[in-house]
Amino acid sequence: MAVGGVRVVPASPRASLRVRARELFDREWFLGPVFVTPALLLILLLVAYPFCMALWFSLSNAFIGRPSHWVGLQNFVRLWESDAFRQTFQNAFVFAGAAVALKLVLGISLALLLNQQLWVKRAIRGAVLLPWVIPTALSTLGWLWMFSSLYGVVNWTGIALGLMDPPGPNWLGQKYYAMTAVVTVNVWRGLPFFAITILAGLVSIPRELYEAAEADGAGPVARFWHVTLPLLKPILAIVVLFSTIFTFSDFNIVYVLTRGGPINSTHLFATLSRQIGLESGRIGEGAAISLYLFPVLMFVVWAQLRFVRKQVY
Amino acid sequence: MASASRRRLAWKVAAHVALLPFLVFALFPFYHMALTSLKTDRELYDRQAVPLLIRQGPTLQHYGKLLWETAFLTWTTNSLLVTLLSTFVSLVIGTIAAYALARLKFFAVGTFGTGIFVTYLVPTSLLFLPLAQVVNWLGLGDSKWALVVTYPTFLVPFCTWLLMGYFRTVPKEVEECAMVDGATRIQALLRIVLPIAVPGLVCAALFAFTLSWNEFIYALTFTSSSDQITASVGVTSDLIRGDIYFWGPLMAGAILGSVPIVILYVFFLDYYVSGLTAGALK
Numbered sequence: 098m099a100v101g102g103v104r105v106v107p108a109s110p111r112a113s114l115r116v117r118a119r120e121l122f123d124r125e126w127f128l129g130p131v132f133v134t135p136a137l138l139l140i141l142l143l144v145a146y147p148f149c150m151a152l153w154f155s156l157s158n159a160f161i162g163r164p165s166h167w168v169g170l171q172n173f174v175r176l177w178e179s180d181a182f183r184q185t186f187q188n189a190f191v192f193a194g195a196a197v198a199l200k201l202v203l204g205i206s207l208a209l210l211l212n213q214q215l216w217v218k219r220a221i222r223g224a225v226l227l228p229w230v231i232p233t234a235l236s237t238l239g240w241l242w243m244f245s246s247l248y249g250v251v252n253w254t255g256i257a258l259g260l261m262d263p264p265g266p267n268w269l270g271q272k273y274y275a276m277t278a279v280v281t282v283n284v285w286r287g288l289p290f291f292a293i294t295i296l297a298g299l300v301s302i303p304r305e306l307y308e309a310a311e312a313d314g315a316g317p318v319a320r321f322w323h324v325t326l327p328l329l330k331p332i333l334a335i336v337v338l339f340s341t342i343f344t345f346s347d348f349n350i351v352y353v354l355t356r357g358g359p360i361n362s363t364h365l366f367a368t369l370s371r372q373i374g375l376e377s378g379r380i381g382e383g384a385a386i387s388l389y390l391f392p393v394l395m396f397v398v399w400a401q402l403r404f405v406r407k408q409v410y
Numbered sequence: 411m412a413s414a415s416r417r418r419l420a421w422k423v424a425a426h427v428a429l430l431p432f433l434v435f436a437l438f439p440f441y442h443m444a445l446t447s448l449k450t451d452r453e454l455y456d457r458q459a460v461p462l463l464i465r466q467g468p469t470l471q472h473y474g475k476l477l478w479e480t481a482f483l484t485w486t487t488n489s490l491l492v493t494l495l496s497t498f499v500s501l502v503i504g505t506i507a508a509y510a511l512a513r514l515k516f517f518a519v520g521t522f523g524t525g526i527f528v529t530y531l532v533p534t535s536l537l538f539l540p541l542a543q544v545v546n547w548l549g550l551g552d553s554k555w556a557l558v559v560t561y562p563t564f565l566v567p568f569c570t571w572l573l574m575g576y577f578r579t580v581p582k583e584v585e586e587c588a589m590v591d592g593a594t595r596i597q598a599l600l601r602i603v604l605p606i607a608v609p610g611l612v613c614a615a616l617f618a619f620t621l622s623w624n625e626f627i628y629a630l631t632f633t634s635s636s637d638q639i640t641a642s643v644g645v646t647s648d649l650i651r652g653d654i655y656f657w658g659p660l661m662a663g664a665i666l667g668s669v670p671i672v673i674l675y676v677f678f679l680d681y682y683v684s685g686l687t688a689g690a691l692k
Binding site for chain 1 (some may be wrong): 418421422425426427429433435436437439440442443446454455457460461462482483487503505506507509510511514515516517519522524525526527528529531532533534535536537539540541543544547559560562566567568583591595596618623624626627630640641642643645646655657659661663664667668671672675676679682683686687
């Protein structure tokens with residue numbers, strides 16, 4: 098390699114420590130591990146180790162401020178028997194399924210629109226991306242106010258347009274309405290990520306393909322189905338996989354909007370885990386709940402490595 | 411000719427019209443939050459009033475209440491401290507790790523790269539319970555320093571991943587030239603590679619800043635005293651007391667708590683767009 102430039106210094110016994118160190122830091126086998134050590138230590142101490150702790154907690158009867166004992170799979174079994182957890186399990190799939198599907202469909206539509214000739218393209222793109230960069234906990238407060246049943250603008254608009262009978266639904270206090278509300282906010286916050294990423298994919302499709310398809314008599318719909326969609330598939334796969342893991346593990350929106358209520362009907366793994374693990378102090382059960390996210394994570398990692406990133410890492 | 415250009419214009423107008431609902435959906439909550447924060451309490455809780463406009467005159471009383479009757483300024487200072495420190499630390503650790511992974515050949519480099527990618531996907535809500543224990547053992551229970559220590563766990567994988575992509579685009583030859591001329595590898599990195607990768611570094615710094623400013627679950631779990639919490643936690647916990655919501659100050663807090671991000675956003679919009687796509691797609 099090009100380290101030859103440094104080797105000009107004769108390797109005499111008098112070669113100072115400085116020169117030796119300088120040479121050592123030019124070796125890839127040495128510099129590489131040195132450079133990754135801080136990141137490696139961080140991951141081992143604050144990601145891998147806590148993960149092992151979560152596994153241990155979930156298999157023990159850990160309770161805040163009390164020594165814990167091994168109880169095997171008792172936490173997982175007890176969770177399956179509890180209504181709150183079964184409800185949460187179902188909620189997680191309904192929430193993630195509905196939100197990801199909506200974000201995908203709306204995201205493709207929005208990306209197609211943003212890919213048109215527009216007058217103030219940059220400003221429009223900026224406006225579209227805004228919900229994604231603002232702190233979610235704070236913007237969800239805005240939604241909390243909008244969904245308020247007495248003074249909320251959602252009900253006011255619905256009534257003004259004649260879509261709702263006064264006084265309008267109690268959005269955050271009724272089962273299905275509450276789920277609709279949390280899905281809406283998640284779509285609102287996640288849509289920009291879909292739209293902007295898919296737009297990047299659209300831009301990279303060569304124009305000639307559309308021109309060729311048009312010459313063959315394909316209309317706009319046929320061009321979308323036979324040119325755009327197949328070429329977007331890899332990007333759609335990545336976006337959906339990313340979004341799946343982060344939608345399943347969502348915490349902020351539900352915590353601020355409903356705290357999991359009414360009667361657990363909007364609890365997700367993260368919010369129930371916090372409620373049981375911290376507020377009730379049953380750390381063992383809390384850890385077991387959050388570990389239900391692990392299979393989802395494994396699936397996403399596996400799919401990403403196996404299908405999407407052909408070159409490993 | 412004329413009809414073709416007219417058709418193109420009609421198509422363009424149609425695209426804008428179709429975009430309108432999306433724009434309203436994206437922006438209305440912010441408009442409504444800003445509006446609410448400027449309304450008098452009397453108008454806010456008047457069921458006959460129109461919620462879309464201010465009719466009875468704007469007021470800054472909610473901002474006053476937020477700034478002088480709550481610890482909002484302390485919370486914001488905490489947020490800034492935590493965000494700047496964890497962004498800086500993560501950027502340094504991420505830069506050297508990314509350089510090593512993108513450029514150097516050494517033992518188990520591929521495994522380590524995969525490890526970084528997997529860590530990048532681990533959601534914070536999976537680990538907050540055991541991390542709370544680790545934080546206590548470190549003696550950082552109910553301290554903003556707990557956040558400075560734990561935020562890099564999601565920032566470092568992100569920065570590393572993003573910067574690996576940028577470093578790969580710097581031609582190897584540039585660096586090799588410098589080294590033939592007698593520069594060490596570290597000098598070549600500092601003087602040649604990093605200056606070329608500045609857009610990537612800006613991007614990583616912006617995203618790290620945004621991610622840690624917006625972080626909520628760790629901040630909510632690891633800190634609770636009013637002098638240690640961050641802006642998001644302060645606004646959501648201190649201005650809601652039981653069933654009583656102080657809507658005016660709440661909205662004022664939500665607006666002011668977003669200001670640092672909005673400022674960055676206005677100046678660096680293009681970096682956000684490129685970082686968003688690079689982070690996910692590279």
